Amino acid sequence: xxxxxxxxxxxxxxxxxxxxxxxxxxxxxxxxxxxxxxxxxxxxxxxxxxxxxxxxxxxxxxxxxxxxxxxxxxxxxxxxxxxxxxxxxxxxxxxxxxxxxxxxxxxxxxxxxxxxxxxxxxxxxxxxxxxxxxxxxxxxxxxxxxxxxxxxxxxxxxxxxxxxxxxxxxxxxxxxxxxxxxxxxxxxxxxxxxxxxxxxxxxxxxxxxxxxxxxxxxxxxxxxxxxxxxxxxxxxxxxxxxxxxxxxxx
Amino acid sequence: xxxxxxxxxxxxxxxxxxxxxxxxxxxxxxxxxxxxxxxxxxxxxxxxxxxxxxxxxxxxxxxxxxxxxxxxxxxxxxxxxxxxxxxxxxxxxxxxxxxxxxxxxxxxxxxxxxxxxxxxxxxxxxxxxxxxxxxxxxxxxxxxxxxxxxxxxxxxxxxxxxxxxxxxxxxxxxxxxxxxxxxxxxxxxxxxxxxxxxxxxxxxxxxxxxxxxxxxxxxxxxxxxxxxxxxxxxxxxxxxxxxxxxxxxxxxxxxxxxxxxxxxxxxxxxxxxxxxxxxxxxxxxxxxxxxxxxxxxxxxxxxxxxxxxxx
Numbered sequence: 001x002x003x004x005x006x007x008x009x010x011x012x013x014x015x016x017x018x019x020x021x022x023x024x025x026x027x028x029x030x031x032x033x034x035x036x037x038x039x040x041x042x043x044x045x046x047x048x049x050x051x052x053x054x055x056x057x058x059x060x061x062x063x064x065x066x067x068x069x070x071x072x073x074x075x076x077x078x079x080x081x082x083x084x085x086x087x088x089x090x091x092x093x094x095x096x097x098x099x100x101x102x103x104x105x106x107x108x109x110x111x112x113x114x115x116x117x118x119x120x121x122x123x124x125x126x127x128x129x130x131x132x133x134x135x136x137x138x139x140x141x142x143x144x145x146x147x148x149x150x151x152x153x154x155x156x157x158x159x160x161x162x163x164x165x166x167x168x169x170x171x172x173x174x175x176x177x178x179x180x181x182x183x184x185x186x187x188x189x190x191x192x193x194x195x196x197x198x199x200x201x202x203x204x205x206x207x208x209x210x211x212x213x214x215x216x217x218x219x220x221x222x223x224x225x226x227x228x229x230x231x232x233x234x235x236x237x238x239x240x241x242x243x244x245x246x247x248x249x250x
Numbered sequence: 251x252x253x254x255x256x257x258x259x260x261x262x263x264x265x266x267x268x269x270x271x272x273x274x275x276x277x278x279x280x281x282x283x284x285x286x287x288x289x290x291x292x293x294x295x296x297x298x299x300x301x302x303x304x305x306x307x308x309x310x311x312x313x314x315x316x317x318x319x320x321x322x323x324x325x326x327x328x329x330x331x332x333x334x335x336x337x338x339x340x341x342x343x344x345x346x347x348x349x350x351x352x353x354x355x356x357x358x359x360x361x362x363x364x365x366x367x368x369x370x371x372x373x374x375x376x377x378x379x380x381x382x383x384x385x386x387x388x389x390x391x392x393x394x395x396x397x398x399x400x401x402x403x404x405x406x407x408x409x410x411x412x413x414x415x416x417x418x419x420x421x422x423x424x425x426x427x428x429x430x431x432x433x434x435x436x437x438x439x440x441x442x443x444x445x446x447x448x449x450x451x452x453x454x455x456x457x458x459x460x461x462x463x464x465x466x467x468x469x470x471x472x473x474x475x476x477x478x479x480x481x482x483x484x485x486x487x488x489x490x491x492x493x494x495x496x497x498x499x500x501x502x503x504x505x506x507x508x509x510x511x512x513x514x515x516x517x518x519x520x521x522x523x524x525x526x527x528x529x530x531x532x533x534x535x536x537x538x539x540x541x542x543x544x545x546x547x548x549x550x551x552x553x554x555x556x557x558x559x560x561x
Contacts, residue, residue, distance in 0.1 A: 026299060030538075032330055046316055152546070245428055248428065
């Protein structure tokens with residue numbers, strides 16, 4: 001697999017796994033409108049991932065399909081960031097995970113619209129509209145929970161503090177990034193990091209939340225094929241039918 | 251005397267097929283009947299998210315997963331329209347949910363069965379949504395305006411659900427031997443519970459008589475059930491599946507004669523002793539209880555902002 005294919009797959013994987021997590025939350029929301037909104041965001045992520053899987057399959061041109069890519073890889077062949085694997089512990093974790101990722105994805109896609117790869121650029125433009133809405137929504141939840149009640153503030157702060165360890169990876173660049181950045185295809189994540197920090201700080205200030213000040217954790221990253229304990233279970237369920245009936249088409 | 255006159259005017263409107271609107275006078279029993287039926291309908295949509303939700307993490311393709319998510323989202327949306335329609339009768343959504351949790355309000359009994367294989371996603375769409383449509387198409391002409399309008403919107407989406415369910419079944423029926431067996435097994439398990447969705451025989455139905463007189467219900471349970479049977483048996487045959495009833499007989503009038511429903515099971519599940527009654531309610535209550543702090547936070551924040559805006 002070349003670097004372009006890996007990059008495409010990685011961006012797809014983060015949205016796919018996040019979409020899987022959001023789908024799992026259906027019928028568990030705090031009220032019906034919110035339940036439906038979360039499914040909606042999940043559908044956007046899966047739609048975006050599907051477009052990229054199709055593109056990757058086209059690049060591979062060896063008969064692999066988008067579904068093969070989504071459903072039939074081994075764990076170390078998925079390249080999503082670890083943040084999106086984190087379970088739906090409660091609504092605070094779900095919204096904190098969403099906000100931290102939405103801010104990242106917003107600036108990431110904004111930069112990707114300038115990619116020399118035309119498919120990336122076109123998909124980024126299309127998806128940016130959806131992500132703008134996702135970010136507006138998760139930002140509102142930072143305000144409501146952060147500046148709502150004492151309980152909601154504490155729950156959200158706790159979730160943010162815990163998930164913070166996974167945010168470093170969002171800006172980690174491996175050889176794939178470095179190679180494609182030189183070619184004008186990939187996004188400069190150092191720049192995205194600055195924008196991300198500024199935006200997160202601005203929203204946290206308004207929401208009366210603290211920016212965690214934590215050292216960098218010792219992690220091997222999802223972008224290099226290393227995952228959390230949670231990933232195997234996501235795949236076990238997601239791949240169940242394809243594993244059990246390898247000859248069947250769905 | 252006054253009430254007698256109002257009652258006559260009310261019945262005249264019903265007979266003339268003029269819709270009753272929220273601010274119009276209506277007999278208390280009509281209101282109560284609607285509150286019961288519309289809230290039960292709303293709860294059914296919402297509880298109905300669970301058996302399909304059971305396969306969200308295991309949907310086998312990108313397309314299947316997106317369709318399932320969108321479908322469950324539609325069901326929740328139907329629940330919302332219906333809660334809104336029911337609220338026009340002067341009861342809040344919180345109250346409806348409380349009655350559900352206390353066991354005072356019911357939901358469609360069919361959702362008290364488990365969804366055991368991927369083929370159940372086909373069978374639920376094809377049979378359960380198929381049965382619901384027969385009922386809902388009839389309810390588009392119901393006498394209460396907000397309920398009728400909600401039904402018109404809902405019917406459009408339900409017919410899409412029914413088609414996608416049938417598509418899953420047809421695909422499995424034409425697939426590998428295991429897929430085919432899965433499809434037949436799902437039909438076996440969902441057939442009778444779908445027929446039960448139309449309710450008891452008209453002679454045993456507690457609310458049927460008043461509901462018919464007031465135009466809330468326009469066709470009887472047995473008539474609607476027969477329409478569903480006549481539509482569904484040929485659809486099963488078309489994809490090479492067989493309904494689990496050895497006594498099916500095609501009558502000269504084109505209608506199908508079938509065995510009688512196991513009414514003991516029907517009443518038992520309604521009373522709360524089906525395979526998933528406890529699970530469904532427990533799940534709904536858990537999500538609602540765990541969401542309490544979120545709803546409180548949203549309300550507290552909205553209040554702060556309102557005070558700031560005034561101040």
